[in-house]
Amino acid sequence: MTDPIAVRNQVLERIGDRADAQVVATIGPSELTRFANSFIHQNVGEIRSSVVLTVISDGRVAELVGSSTSDAGLARLVEQGLELVRISPIDSDWPGLASPAPLGEMPGRDETEPTPQYRADAVKAFLGAGPDLNGAGFCSTERLESAFGNTKGQMADGVATRTVFDGILRTDTSSGSAHHCSSDVRSLDADALGRLAYERAILGADPITIETGTYEVVLGHDAMAEVVMEIGLYGFGGRSVVDQESFVDPGANQFDRAITIVDDALALGGVNYAFDVEGTPKERVVLVDAGVSGEPCHSRRTGLRMGVRSNGYAPAGDLGEWYGGGPMDIILAPGTKTVDELIGEVERGIYVATFNYCRCLEPLTVEVTGLTRNGTFLIENGEIVRGLTNMRFTQSFVEALAPGNVLGLSNDPRFGHADAGPAYVRAPAARLARFNFTGNADG
Amino acid sequence: MFEISDEGVAAALASGASYADARVVIRREQAVSGRNGAIEGLRESESAGVGVRALVGSSWGFFATEDLTAVGARMAGRQAAAIALASSTVPGQALELAAVPAVVDTYETPHMEDPFEVSLTEKADLAIDLTAAMMSGADVTKAVATFMFWDTEKWFVSSQGSRIHQHIVESGGGMSAVAVKGGESQVRSYPQSYGQFETGGYEVVRDLAFAEHTGQLADEAAALLRADQCPAGEVDLILDGSQLSLQIHESVGHAIELDRILGWEAAFAGTSFLPLEQLGSFRYGSSLMNITADATIPGALGTYGYDDEGTPAQNVTIVDQGVWKGVLSGRDSAAIAGVEPGGMVRGDGYARMPMVRMTNVGLLPGDSSFDEIVADTKDGIYMATNRSWSIDDQRLNFQFGTEIGWEIKNGKLGRMLRNPTYTGITPTFWGSLDRLAGPDEWVHWGTPNCGKGQPMQTGHTGHSASPGRFRNVRVGVTG
Numbered sequence: 001m002t003d004p005i006a007v008r009n010q011v012l013e014r015i016g017d018r019a020d021a022q023v024v025a026t027i028g029p030s031e032l033t034r035f036a037n038s039f040i041h042q043n044v045g046e047i048r049s050s051v052v053l054t055v056i057s058d059g060r061v062a063e064l065v066g067s068s069t070s071d072a073g074l075a076r077l078v079e080q081g082l083e084l085v086r087i088s089p090i091d092s093d094w095p096g097l098a099s100p101a102p103l104g105e106m107p108g109r110d111e112t113e114p115t116p117q118y119r120a121d122a123v124k125a126f127l128g129a130g131p132d133l134n135g136a137g138f139c140s141t142e143r144l145e146s147a148f149g150n151t152k153g154q155m156a157d158g159v160a161t162r163t164v165f166d167g168i169l170r171t172d173t174s175s176g177s178a179h180h181c182s183s184d185v186r187s188l189d190a191d192a193l194g195r196l197a198y199e200r201a202i203l204g205a206d207p208i209t210i211e212t213g214t215y216e217v218v219l220g221h222d223a224m225a226e227v228v229m230e231i232g233l234y235g236f237g238g239r240s241v242v243d244q245e246s247f248v249d250p251g252a253n254q255f256d257r258a259i260t261i262v263d264d265a266l267a268l269g270g271v272n273y274a275f276d277v278e279g280t281p282k283e284r285v286v287l288v289d290a291g292v293s294g295e296p297c298h299s300r301r302t303g304l305r306m307g308v309r310s311n312g313y314a315p316a317g318d319l320g321e322w323y324g325g326g327p328m329d330i331i332l333a334p335g336t337k338t339v340d341e342l343i344g345e346v347e348r349g350i351y352v353a354t355f356n357y358c359r360c361l362e363p364l365t366v367e368v369t370g371l372t373r374n375g376t377f378l379i380e381n382g383e384i385v386r387g388l389t390n391m392r393f394t395q396s397f398v399e400a401l402a403p404g405n406v407l408g409l410s411n412d413p414r415f416g417h418a419d420a421g422p423a424y425v426r427a428p429a430a431r432l433a434r435f436n437f438t439g440n441a442d443g
Numbered sequence: 444m445f446e447i448s449d450e451g452v453a454a455a456l457a458s459g460a461s462y463a464d465a466r467v468v469i470r471r472e473q474a475v476s477g478r479n480g481a482i483e484g485l486r487e488s489e490s491a492g493v494g495v496r497a498l499v500g501s502s503w504g505f506f507a508t509e510d511l512t513a514v515g516a517r518m519a520g521r522q523a524a525a526i527a528l529a530s531s532t533v534p535g536q537a538l539e540l541a542a543v544p545a546v547v548d549t550y551e552t553p554h555m556e557d558p559f560e561v562s563l564t565e566k567a568d569l570a571i572d573l574t575a576a577m578m579s580g581a582d583v584t585k586a587v588a589t590f591m592f593w594d595t596e597k598w599f600v601s602s603q604g605s606r607i608h609q610h611i612v613e614s615g616g617g618m619s620a621v622a623v624k625g626g627e628s629q630v631r632s633y634p635q636s637y638g639q640f641e642t643g644g645y646e647v648v649r650d651l652a653f654a655e656h657t658g659q660l661a662d663e664a665a666a667l668l669r670a671d672q673c674p675a676g677e678v679d680l681i682l683d684g685s686q687l688s689l690q691i692h693e694s695v696g697h698a699i700e701l702d703r704i705l706g707w708e709a710a711f712a713g714t715s716f717l718p719l720e721q722l723g724s725f726r727y728g729s730s731l732m733n734i735t736a737d738a739t740i741p742g743a744l745g746t747y748g749y750d751d752e753g754t755p756a757q758n759v760t761i762v763d764q765g766v767w768k769g770v771l772s773g774r775d776s777a778a779i780a781g782v783e784p785g786g787m788v789r790g791d792g793y794a795r796m797p798m799v800r801m802t803n804v805g806l807l808p809g810d811s812s813f814d815e816i817v818a819d820t821k822d823g824i825y826m827a828t829n830r831s832w833s834i835d836d837q838r839l840n841f842q843f844g845t846e847i848g849w850e851i852k853n854g855k856l857g858r859m860l861r862n863p864t865y866t867g868i869t870p871t872f873w874g875s876l877d878r879l880a881g882p883d884e885w886v887h888w889g890t891p892n893c894g895k896g897q898p899m900q901t902g903h904t905g906h907s908a909s910p911g912r913f914r915n916v917r918v919g920v921t922g
Contacts, residue, residue: 031526032898036707039502039535043526044898046494046507046794065488067509080487089482089567116504116529123533136710138897168710177710243585244623356713359831361844361864364626367922369842371835392833392840392866394922436922439840443868443917 001069002027004147005157007051010071012149014078019085020056022097022150024277024316027069028159032140033119035167038127040120048144052277052316055081061091095300097152098279098310104266106274109184111161114141122165122190126178129194130169133201137167137177141185148279156275163188166417168374169197174207174387176200177354177374179222181415181424183270200353200375204387209441210378212391216349216407217435218342218379225416225425226355226370227397228261228332232423234363235398236263236287238302238313238325245363247398248293254398256406257291260333263313268329271415271424275312276328282312287327291403299325315422332427335409342408342431344382350391350437351377351384358419366397369438370419392439400432407431444469445608448600450513451495454520456602460497460504460527462540463520464601466751467493467511468793473559476589477570479578483587485563492793497523501538502530503775507794540774541784543754545604550748552612553741554644558592561645566590573653577620580661582668584623589638590616590648591891593903597751605753613744613903614647615640615889618657622664629667629861631660631846635685636829640889640903642746663847663859670859673848675919679823680865681816681912684880686845687806688888688906689829694869695727695734696804696904697895698838699761699769701776703799711897713836716869717767719780725767728873731809731911734762736771738786738802743905744889745804747789751797754786761804765874771799791900798896803887805907809879813910816878823851824918826863842866842920865918872913880909 001007007025015021031045051074053064062084066077119139127135140162147157165180165188177200178193219227233240240246248254264284265272275281278300286294298306299314302325313325343351353375361367369392376388399405410429418425448465455463469491476483493516494507504527506519570588577586593613600606617638621630632638633656641647682690702708703715717725727734738756740746747756752774761769772780773788776799790797817825831844848863849856885907893902 034897035533036709037535040530040533041535041707042503042796043530044505044796045522045526049509063486065486067490067492084487087563088485089564092481116526120529120532166710245628356836357833359833361831364628369833371840373836390835392842394920396922438920439866
């Protein structure tokens with residue numbers, strides 16, 4: 001069976017009146033073409049298929065996940081679910097099923113599934129922008145259709161489409177990267193991405209190592225996406241709030257007034273669904289409004305524990321146990337300047353294209369350590385003067401965006417490549433007054 | 444299920460592949476988690492399908508489907524070949540897979556107690572009881588316990604004649620107590636952060652005796668809130684076995700992956716600082732550093748019979764008395780690098796293309812003991828249980844944080860230290876290893892959450908280690 005709506009309906013019919021239940025069926029092609037040393041070395045495809053069934057009976061709750069969508073497979077899943085819930089312990093925190101509610105409308109887009117040759121041609125175009133450099137990265141395309149239903153009558157379905165390109169070009173001493181993510185396959189311009197990566201790689205060749213310490217920085221779109229992602233997960237996730245591990249104080253002026261962050265699945269154009277895995281329509285949530293902290297993102301379970309309703313942010317699978325509700329479609333509002341103008345205002349500082357291997361040391365301050373990667377540059381007198389070797393930072397991301405520390409945001413937000421977390425993030429570049437670098441190539 | 448794999452291989456060959464293999468994989472997973480004295484989640488999953496890998500020229504294609512019928516397998520085979528054909532429009536160097544013998548065999552994880560036959564009630568009660576006990580501690584704001592079990596069956600067929608059935612059973616779990624006060628959180632975990640996992644049955648959980656450790660975790664999490672901050676400076680550093688196992692994972696295990704060394708992971712996970720031309724002569728660490736990649740250790744998490752290319756599991760010397768001697772490899776990477784294939788290629792379920800993965804990459808024990816090492820340390824810090832980890836894309840510059848530390852003065856453990864961190868450069872750090880505890884304290888630590896590849900794959904790896912001492916390490920790094 002390839003229609004998730006039919007799968008959902010069949011599961012609910014098989015459950016009948018034997019128990020309460022909710023089901024999420026997701027089916028669709030997912031393909032990824034990977035290249036390294038300027039050739040395609042891995043190229044994979046699958047028909048993704050998952051059915052997540054939650055069965056509730058007499059206060060007991062059990063969740064089953066299956067990959068089979070055949071009649072026999074669905075019948076087995078349902079019977080296993082009914083058997084499992086019978087021997088499950090009482091779940092005293094079960095928040096109940098979502099009630100029927102309408103979904104927001106996703107924008108239309110080209111949902112054509114590209115061919116393997118389309119992705120190979122995109123790789124060729126990227127590599128063609130820097131034929132003398134060593135290229136690596138991937139091009140992926142997905143069209144996943146998901147259907148939710150529960151025995152309380154809530155039904156929801158939708159399509160997520162994603163075209164992602166992530167590539168680097170390397171000289172012997174440097175590398176430059178470019179990233180693209182869109183719900184519309186027609187927006188991919190692999191040649192332009194290649195030219196950007198090439199420019200960064202050449203600019204960074206023969207890097208020098210500078211002293212560690214506190215520097216003014218311009219963080220590129222990808223680096224800022226990381227900052228916003230970590231703040232979203234650790235601060236605005238319902239689980240963090242329930243566990244008293246969130247720094248967020250709703251109504252307090254915790255960020256610079258330049259910072260406005262919202263979570264809005266509809267505004268991101270269809271890379272994600274308009275509902276969460278509990279069937280709750282995703283609301284537009286203002287996380288930060290001109291520096292003032294707003295409310296967190298909740299699932300039904302974390303919302304119940306905090307005495308509020310879910311705003312549609314129950315994450316899938318084991319992410320629910322880790323984050324228990326968290327931002328999924330994050331947008332940092334842009335500023336008014338170009339990236340060149342931000343750089344032009346820096347007397348001496350560092351430009352960082354992307355971060356790598358970021359890990360949170362303290363959730364209550366979102367102190368994070370990680371490294372710069374694929375484009376670290378010294379700025380002097382308003383210009384990038386040369387490349388730098390990668391540097392390690394140890395920095396509270398809350399303090400990085402604190403009042404007075406944000407000196408400007410760029411006017412060209414785009415999807416960024418964040419290293420940590422499952423959310424999609426659209427962010428501008430940013431100029432920050434102080435950022436702590438605690439290590440360099442020497443240690 | 445072999446006949447399904449046969450169909451996939453035959454279809455790929457008929458569509459132009461020069462080589463093909465197929466794996467039918469059926470995997471059951473069960474997760475039981477408790478939080479603060481209540482059940483938090485109870486999830487069972489089963490994935491079943493077939494993945495076909497096809498080689499056209501020097502280019503791979505891979506396709507997977509959950510349709511476990513002959514029709515589905517043939518479709519996957521044709522699609523794999525078509526994808527390989529598209530790959531060949533941006534080709535690499537000529538490739539002839541390293542030769543391995545055709546094998547017809549079966550393998551099963553030795554285990555005593557099928558974890559899926561143990562009642563859910565028993566597992567849930569354990570999670571509830573453990574977290575309730577930890578919550579009774581002063582200042583403890585959160586207590587979690589999670590147990591996970593995997594039962595994986597694979598039917599592998601290659602166009603070169605291999606037919607291998609494997610049944611892998613894995614079990615384990617962990618628990619943590621968190622205390623929050625004054626804008627700071629502290630955590631203590633047992634047996635290590637994210638738990639301990641092994642190949643084996645439910646006896647793995649029973650042997651870990653979780654209930655004996657709840658009081659210690661609660662007490663230490665609370666005590667850490669009042670402990671002194673780890674000072675900054677250079678000291679002699681003693682790591683417990685579990686932290687040392689992660690140090691091995693990050694600064695040795697990933698660095699010796701041949702696909703990384705060859706640049707195949709450059710854009711995502713990164714490359715490696717190790718120069719292939721110096722394999723056999725590069726000084727990785729001190730003479731106490733003896734590393735093996737041994738996929739045959741009974742009970743260790745990275746143990747199996749054959750990898751997902753049909754190559755037998757084996758024990759490979761990686762570092763011998765501080766000198767780099769070996770790599771983790773598969774049939775394609777080994778052929779390109781001119782080394783023997785190590786049988787270290789595995790895929791995460793049926794829908795992921797197999798890639799080079801760690802097996803049990805461990806540090807062989809020394810001849811000392813933890814107590815002797817402490818007694819021999821005049822001015823140092825002992826750090827235990829990982830809390831954070833970060834390392835650069837060449838596996839050189841690392842920074843780790845642990846849950847807890849203790850000052851060592853004149854051969855004795857002293858005051859407790861909170862927020863311990865240390866940082867270094869890989870070969871310099873390993874070069875400073877000068878004391879290592881012996882076989883009695885050597886544990887096969889398991890890591891069930893090793894991420895690698897695109898699409899992301901989660902691998903299960905093992906890392907044997909005993910406590911060790913490193914000289915003049917920079918500690919106490921803060922922002």
